[in-house]
Amino acid sequence: MSIQEIRHDWSLDEIAALLDQPFNDLLFRAQSAHRAYFEPNRIQVSTLLSIKTGACPEDCGYCSQSAQHATELEPERLLPVSEVLAAAQAARDKGATRFCMGAAWRNPTDRNLERVLEMIEGVSGLGLETCVTLGMLTESQTRRLADAGLDYYNHNLDTSPEFYGQVITTRTYRDRLRTLDHVQRAGIRVCSGGILGMGESRRDRASMLRQLANLPKHPESVPINLLVQVEGTPLFGAEGLDPFEFVRTIAVARILMPRSYVRLSAGRSEMSDELQALCFLAGANSMFYGERLLTTPNAEAASDERLFERLGLAFETVDATERTEPGPCSRQAV
Numbered sequence: 001m002s003i004q005e006i007r008h009d010w011s012l013d014e015i016a017a018l019l020d021q022p023f024n025d026l027l028f029r030a031q032s033a034h035r036a037y038f039e040p041n042r043i044q045v046s047t048l049l050s051i052k053t054g055a056c057p058e059d060c061g062y063c064s065q066s067a068q069h070a071t072e073l074e075p076e077r078l079l080p081v082s083e084v085l086a087a088a089q090a091a092r093d094k095g096a097t098r099f100c101m102g103a104a105w106r107n108p109t110d111r112n113l114e115r116v117l118e119m120i121e122g123v124s125g126l127g128l129e130t131c132v133t134l135g136m137l138t139e140s141q142t143r144r145l146a147d148a149g150l151d152y153y154n155h156n157l158d159t160s161p162e163f164y165g166q167v168i169t170t171r172t173y174r175d176r177l178r179t180l181d182h183v184q185r186a187g188i189r190v191c192s193g194g195i196l197g198m199g200e201s202r203r204d205r206a207s208m209l210r211q212l213a214n215l216p217k218h219p220e221s222v223p224i225n226l227l228v229q230v231e232g233t234p235l236f237g238a239e240g241l242d243p244f245e246f247v248r249t250i251a252v253a254r255i256l257m258p259r260s261y262v263r264l265s266a267g268r269s270e271m272s273d274e275l276q277a278l279c280f281l282a283g284a285n286s287m288f289y290g291e292r293l294l295t296t297p298n299a300e301a302a303s304d305e306r307l308f309e310r311l312g313l314a315f316e317t318v319d320a321t322e323r324t325e326p327g328p329c330s331r332q333a334v
């Protein structure tokens with residue numbers, strides 16, 4: 001047996017077979033893959049800030065920020081740089097190592113991008129890693145972000161290519177893949193994942209993971225969100241997902257992309273501690289920390305701290321994707 005192999009040629013049937021395994025077998029394999037590359041009791045934490053809220057022209061069926069859905073959200077213009085830096089400093093003081101700034105845009109204008117570049121430089125200056133999610137990017141915008149020293153760009157595939165049209169009609173799957181390609185080529189680390197619990201099938205979850213795992217380079221960070229149901233959005237009232245399906249998807253993401261951080265993302269405020277612990281056992285090693293996601297509440301920081309203590313987990317301080325070799329933890333065969 002060799003160290004967990006890195007592959008980019010997964011077939012849908014192979015991934016479906018992984019998802020279909022008995023739960024205990026799947027978790028054992030995922031935890032083994034996790035230990036081959038990561039220190040098993042460390043969790044990377046990022047804090048989110050919405051830097052431009054609502055009034056988005058896109059129609060993503062899950063999103064509180066689409067101008068096409070009748071939600072109660074109050075739109076807000078792009079925040080001043082000073083306000084963003086104050087929030088970043090507060091996040092750093094609470095232990096976050098990465099600060100993620102999200103904007104409700106289809107794509108940034110060059111003028112808006114200028115201000116975001118200032119934010120990135122300011123947040124980096126505080127000693128934090130930077131991540132932004134601004135929608136679609138052109139090649140030249142991507143280069144400007146890279147030149148400003150951006151560490152990560154978040155752009156999710158959201159779901160499978162087959163299910164995608166039932167969730168979003170205003171931009172294509174191909175558009176998303178193109179932006180990811182620009183980001184990877186510019187040498188910015190990619191954060192890309194999806195949302196579960198939107199009414200997709202297990203096969204759709206396999207197909208989404210296949211898209212991510214067969215990218216020319218695995219995203220360094222793979223957020224797996226559980227749909228946060230927001231009143232007024234088309235997906236409000238969608239049938240809840242079996243929590244074990246959520247854990248299975250995390251486990252398969254870990255097996256397919258063993259060197260990537262797998263982030264237990266939106267939806268934690270609806271999850272029990274036991275379910276979150278199973279997600280960590282399945283290989284999730286990153287999460288959002290802080291009272292808010294973008295527009296909805298996150299799990300409370302105090303209850304996260306208690307959970308970490310009960311599970312013997314610690315915040316990670318060094319980004320393991322900077323390593324070119326497998327992590328120092330165990331390098332065990334799987």
Ligand code: SAM
Binds near residue numbers: 194226229
């Ligand atoms: N407007 C940009 C875009 O869509 O690329 C960036 C911000 S957008 C809010 C970032 C991601 O958050 C989405 O791609 C989606 O995966 C996730 N997201 C948004 N609303 C969500 C919800 N209600 N539940 C779970 N995830 C959500």
Ligand code: DTB
Binds near residue numbers: 156225266295297
């Ligand atoms: C990601 O995958 N999830 C985050 C982040 N990337 C930008 C956003 C979650 C948003 C949840 C709903 C909200 O708060 O608006």
Ligand code: SF4
Binds near residue numbers: 057058059105106
């Ligand atoms: Fe706009 Fe992003 Fe929300 Fe889609 S997910 S409606 S692009 S903010």
